[in-house]
Amino acid sequence: MxxxxxxxxxxxxxxxxxxxxxxxxxxxxxxxxxxxxxxxYNAFLSLTDWNMIAARPTFVGLSNYRRTLTDPAFHQTLWITIVFTGLIVAGSLLIGLALALLFNLPLKGRGVVRTISFAPHILSGAAVATIWLFIFDPGYGLVRALIEPFGSEPPDWMNNSDWALPGLVIVYLWKNAGFTALIYLAGLQGLPKELDEAAAIDGAGTWTRFRAIKLPLLAPITFFLLITTVIGTFQAFDVIAVMTGGGPGDATTTLSWSIYKEGFQAFNAGRAATLSIVMFVILLIVTTVQARVLERRVHYR
Structure with missing residues (x-):
């Protein structure tokens, strides 16, 4: 009872x-x-036409979405964003893992090297962009000083549509690789040493032990880094703003820069809000797919 x-x-x-x-x-x-x-409120603005000067936005329904999804310029921007994100994500994971393996070796001065490699991540994007503008300068930059003795001329990185996007990828890899390496290093140092030692006793080589033992055990960290790097790269803005401004032409115009350009240069709040919602939906879909597909292959010890 x-x-x-x-x-x-x-x-x-x-x-x-x-x-x-x-x-x-x-x-x-x-x-x-x-x-x-x-x-x-952003979702509401995406259904309006507003120049941020008029007293009230004009409701236009889904016309902003129809215009955006059928605009060839948006398709090009989306493709540039995907290429930019893919290169940075793949490069950050590979370089970060390689650096982590190196930092995990019992070498003298590795603590100083770890600090130096992580330092670019905590610098502001504007500072990083300013440094690399000097490095890439075709007239007196560091790149010119390095390749001029070999009789070569450096490209005009930020003013050449063929080199601007690769230049930005290099800058973001330099900025992000230290953080990725630090996370991977923490994972490597937390792995059980008994498995690696047992495999070594059984005659497994260094590469076999890494591929069959360490890499699968690092899967949760790779999963975390993959999601955070994709989201962070999609939202990349500061370095682009300082180094290229989305140019030359539209060669480095990503979704995040396109949102800024529509909202604060063209004063088209409705169009900027629409692009923001589109980017939000893309990131939501990408993150969900990653979580559904990769989480099945990730084993948390």
Whole structure:
């Protein structure tokens, strides 16, 4: 037979719920104001035509989406974003893992080298872009000083449509590889040494032990880095703004830069909001697919 809790227990439970609500309410309010409300308002703006000067936006329904999805310029921007993201994600993971394996060796001065390799990640994008503008300068940059003795002329990286995007990829790899290496290094140092030692005793070589033991055990870290690097690269903006401004032409115009250009250069808030929603949906789909497909192959020890 069920009995009702005593009045004292009910009072105590109500006080606990009230204290919980009192502690959680400020956080929920901040999240609602600064996270959910901007998303909802952005979705509303994507259904309007507004130059950010008129008193009220004009409701136009789904016309912004139809125009965006059928615009050849958007298709080119999306392709550039995919290529840019793919190169940086693949390069960051490969270079980061290679650096982590190197940093994990018992070499003298490795702590200093780790710090130096991680330093670019904590620098501001504007500072990194300024440094690399000097390095890439065809007249007096470091690249010219390195290849001129061999009788070669450096390309005009940031003013040549064929070299601007590869130049940005190099800069972002330089900036992100240290962070990826540090995360991989933490994973390597947390692996159980017994498995590696047992495999070595059984006669497995270095490459076999890495491929069959270490790499599968690092799968959760690779999964984490893959998702965060994809999201971060899709949103890349600061280095592009300083180094190329989306140019020359549209050679380095990614989705994030296109959003800025539509919103704060063309003053087309509706179009910028539409591109933001499209990017949000793309990232949501990509992240969901990654989580569904890769998580089946990731084994958490």
């Amino acid at each position: 069920l009995t009702k809790p005593a009045d004292g227990a009910l009072t105590r439970r109500r006080r606990e719920y009230g204290l919980f609500a009192l502690l959680v309410a400020p956080n929920l309010l901040v999240i609602a104001v600064f996270a959910y409300w901007p998303i909802l």
